[in-house]
Each structure stands twice: as C-alpha cells, then as structure tokens.
Amino acid sequence: METRPGGSAELEQAQRGIQRIAGMGATSVNVALISTFWGNWRVVFAVVAVDLALISTNTVLLEWLTRKTSRAQAEAIRMTLNAAGIILVGTLTRWSVLLWVFVPYNMIWYFGLDRWVRLRMALYLGAINTVALSTGADPTTALAFSLVGIFGYLASEKRVSMLLMKHEELERAHQELQQLHQRAIEQERLSSLGLMAASVAHEINNPMSYVTSNVDSLLQDLREEQNLSSPLKEYVDDVLPATLDGIKRVNSIVSDLRRFSRGDFEGYSPYNFDAEVRTALRIARIQLGHVRVEEALDEVGTVVGRPRQLVQVLVNLLVNAGQATPSGGVVRLVTRRQGNRVHVEVRDTGSGMSEETKRHLFEPFFTTKPPGLGTGLGLSVVHGIIKAHGGRIEVESELGKGTCFIIDLPNVPPLPPENPSGGDLRAAR
Structure with a gap:
C-alpha cells in the first residue's frame, strides 16, 4: 500500500x-x-x-x-x-x-x-x-501500534514546528542582512555623491573666480570713465551691479555646497547659527521655487555644535517640506533662542501624514516617496544628528493639513556626548 x-x-x-x-x-x-x-x-x-x-x-x-x-x-x-x-x-x-x-x-x-x-x-x-x-x-498489537502512531505523530508535529521556527529565524536574519547590505550600498552611494558634489563645486569655483574678478574690474573701470553713453551708464548703474550680485550668489552657493559635501569628521565648535540657517536656505532654494518661503528668523547668535550637520538637518527638512507641498503652498522656517536652548520649526501646508506614517517616520529606509525619489535615510539621519547634539525632534502632522517639524537644541551639547542615543523622539498626536 x-x-x-x-x-x-x-x-x-x-x-x-x-x-x-x-x-x-x-x-x-x-x-x-x-x-x-x-x-x-x-x-x-x-x-x-x-x-x-x-x-x-x-x-x-x-x-x-x-x-x-x-x-x-x-x-x-x-x-x-x-x-x-x-x-x-x-x-x-x-x-x-x-x-x-x-x-x-x-x-x-x-x-x-x-x-x-x-x-x-x-x-x-x-x-x-x-x-x-x-x-x-490482537488488542495488544492494536494498542501498541496505535500508541506508536499517536506519539510518532506528536513528535513529528513538534519537530516540524521547531524547524519552522528555525526557518523563520533564518528568514528574519536573512532580511536583516539584506537591509544591512542595502544600507551599506546607499551609504556608499551617498558618500560618492558627496564627493562628486564637492568635485563639481570645486570645478565651478575656479572659473567663477575669474568671472567675478573680471566683471568687478569691468564695473570699476566703467565707473571711472567720465563720458559714458546712456547704454553704458545703464550697465554701470543697473546691469553690471545686478550681474555681480548674481555671481556672488552663485559663489555663495558653490561655497556652501563644497563645505556641506565634505566627508571628513566634524568636531564640536562654536559657530554662528544664523549664518548656517541662511546657508541651508540657499542650498534648498532650488527645491522651493514652487512655494512661498516665509522666514521668521530671530537673532540666535553663537552656539556650539557641528555646523555642517545642522545645515544637513535643515536642508533635508526644507526639501521634504517643499516636496510635500503643492504649488502655491507655504513653507515656513522659524528660529529663536529660548534661554539656553534653540527652537527651530519647519512648517508646510502640504499633504500631511497619517498616524501610521508618523510611527515609522524616522526608521531607516522608510519612505513614502515613489521609487527613485527617496532612500528613506534622510529623516533617520536627521534624528541621529539631533540626538547626538542632545536635542529632540517632534512631529505634528495631520492628513490634508500639513506638517511641522519642531527641533529643540541646547546651545552647548554634551562634550563629548555621554549617551550617543540620548535625546528623545516624539510624534505629536
């Protein structure tokens, strides 16, 4: 049989x-x-x-x-x-x-x-x-083989359950390894992009230096001329100063990009908080062209920390706000000093987030963007930077009503950080 x-x-x-x-x-x-x-x-x-x-x-x-x-x-x-x-x-x-x-x-x-x-x-x-x-x-034979069948079945069932548990553990371990591998790939890619950005910025910086010098020299020479025609006077009064101002803005952006994309270790140091905020706004400006940017920037002054990381945080939050906000919407940046702490808000009038999205928002590789538009690393990095500075980040959001990221930082973070995983994360309900 x-x-x-x-x-x-x-x-x-x-x-x-x-x-x-x-x-x-x-x-x-x-x-x-x-x-x-x-x-x-x-x-x-x-x-x-x-x-x-x-x-x-x-x-x-x-x-x-x-x-x-x-x-x-x-x-x-x-x-x-x-x-x-x-x-x-x-x-x-x-x-x-x-x-x-x-x-x-x-x-x-x-x-x-x-x-x-x-x-x-x-x-x-x-x-x-x-x-x-x-x-x-024979009853004895029937009983003997029946007992063998019952306990043999139970033993097999238990063994298969154990094998399934082991299989699930191996599957979880495999998924974790895949995530670590993917994370390494993404970090390598981001590092390569940073190096490429620094290289491009360096290449742009050299010719822009000549352009700046030549335009400035031209403007000075024309100003010294006594008998200029009306078109040339217009150039001296309006066109060349506006051109020079635009060139200086390009130079500032290139300089910001070079400093922002440097991959070397950045230690804690005193820096001008307001200057770094303006740097972040310049870098993110291209991603905010379709919205109205409102600024409420109080004089914060000098704080201690890692300025390049602060710029990274603000650029990420501003770009995300711009991507979540349709044309004609508003992205608002607020900074102010509160005693021995710094308060920062990045608010938008975009699509907002669900409670489920907020629960996973700062997890590595979590993203709601279409494939190719986001790696899911940005906000997890933001969270890590804020924690490393001894601060905290809160999220207020509602579907259809926009989102607000609220950052609270100490003027002087722990030196060195006593608990690298300190700080806290709260998603406001």
Whole structure:
C-alpha cells in the first residue's frame, strides 16, 4: 500500500524531498507482506491491487483533488482511502503485524494541514481499531501500534514546528542582512555623491573666480570713465551691479555646497547659527521655487555644535517640506533662542501624514516617496544628528493639513556626548 506525506503549502517543498523515502518505505512493507503470504494468492492479489489503487490515488487523483478543492480536503480523502485499504488487507491477513506498520506510518506524515487535522486523525485511528478488534485482531498489537502512531505523530508535529521556527529565524536574519547590505550600498552611494558634489563645486569655483574678478574690474573701470553713453551708464548703474550680485550668489552657493559635501569628521565648535540657517536656505532654494518661503528668523547668535550637520538637518527638512507641498503652498522656517536652548520649526501646508506614517517616520529606509525619489535615510539621519547634539525632534502632522517639524537644541551639547542615543523622539498626536 502506497503512502504519501501531505502538508500545507509552507511544508510542500520539504515534503517533496521526503516523498521518495516514504514511497520506498511503503513498497518495502508491501514486498514483505507479499513474501510472507506467498502462495495465498487471494491475499497476494489483494495486496497488489490495493497497492496499485493507492499509487494511482496518490499520484493522480490527489493532485487533481488538490486543484479542485484544497490540500487539506485532498489529504483527508487520501487518508480515508488508505484506511479502507488497511482494513481490507487487514481482514484478509487476519491483521498481520506487518500490516499494522501502515497505521503509524500514515499518521507520521499527516500533520500541518488545518485546525481539524487531529480530529480527522482520531477518526482514522478509531475506524481502523474498531474494525480490527471486531474482526479478531490482537488488542495488544492494536494498542501498541496505535500508541506508536499517536506519539510518532506528536513528535513529528513538534519537530516540524521547531524547524519552522528555525526557518523563520533564518528568514528574519536573512532580511536583516539584506537591509544591512542595502544600507551599506546607499551609504556608499551617498558618500560618492558627496564627493562628486564637492568635485563639481570645486570645478565651478575656479572659473567663477575669474568671472567675478573680471566683471568687478569691468564695473570699476566703467565707473571711472567720465563720458559714458546712456547704454553704458545703464550697465554701470543697473546691469553690471545686478550681474555681480548674481555671481556672488552663485559663489555663495558653490561655497556652501563644497563645505556641506565634505566627508571628513566634524568636531564640536562654536559657530554662528544664523549664518548656517541662511546657508541651508540657499542650498534648498532650488527645491522651493514652487512655494512661498516665509522666514521668521530671530537673532540666535553663537552656539556650539557641528555646523555642517545642522545645515544637513535643515536642508533635508526644507526639501521634504517643499516636496510635500503643492504649488502655491507655504513653507515656513522659524528660529529663536529660548534661554539656553534653540527652537527651530519647519512648517508646510502640504499633504500631511497619517498616524501610521508618523510611527515609522524616522526608521531607516522608510519612505513614502515613489521609487527613485527617496532612500528613506534622510529623516533617520536627521534624528541621529539631533540626538547626538542632545536635542529632540517632534512631529505634528495631520492628513490634508500639513506638517511641522519642531527641533529643540541646547546651545552647548554634551562634550563629548555621554549617551550617543540620548535625546528623545516624539510624534505629536
């Protein structure tokens, strides 16, 4: 008689691997039965016929039933047919000990299907034992093989549960490794972009120095001329000063970009907070061209920290605010000193965030932007920088009503930080 391990979809791959061994075991018992009853052709014919019927059931009918119904229902039908085959051959062989081997052998594979599997197992075992005992089977033999089947099934079930737990642990570890690998790739990419930006800024800076010098010299020379035509006077009074002002703005942006993209370590030092805020506004300005930028910048003065990191925080928040705000909206930057602390707000009138988004906002690689528009690293870096400065960041947001990031920083952070993971993060509800 043929047996075949059944199982749920998550066990299917493992069961295919042991199917051949299961078939070999069933074939070996059938060969032993035929050898034992050789000459009793009625029994031999019954064993061969039942075996062929169950092979057909397990290889053809079972797959068809699985596609039409479900694996659990198909396995229930298979076990019913196996039970019928055991009862038929058991009656003919007067319940040979070899025949009883099939009882626990079937039970060992019958797990992991659905919530009713144990009930069907009990029905399977009860039906065979009822018929066996009523047709002259030895009660001790029936009890022995039934106990082997029950505890063999429970042991197999436990082992598979443990294997599944190990598989889940390995899967989680694999996902964590993938995330770490992806993080390393993103960090390398961002580092390369920073180096490229510094290189481009350097290349722009050289010719811009000549342009600045030449335009300034031209303006000074024309101012010294006494008899200028009206067009040239317009150039001296309006065109060249405006051009020079534009060139100086380009130079400031290039200088900011070069300093911002430097990858070397930046220690704590005193710096002018207001100057760095203006630097961040210049860098982010191109991303805010479609919105109205409002500034409420009080005189904060000198603070201690890492100025390049502060610019990174503000640029990230301003760019995010611009991307979340449609044309005609408002992005507002507020700074002020409050005692021995600095208060910063970046507020927008954009789409806002749901509670679910706020819960995951500062997690690495979490992003709501379309693929290719965000890595999910920006806000996690912002959070890390604020914490490293001994500060905290709060988020107020509501869908359809905009978002406000509120930063609170000490004038002088811990030197060095006693707890790199200090500070706190709160998403206001």
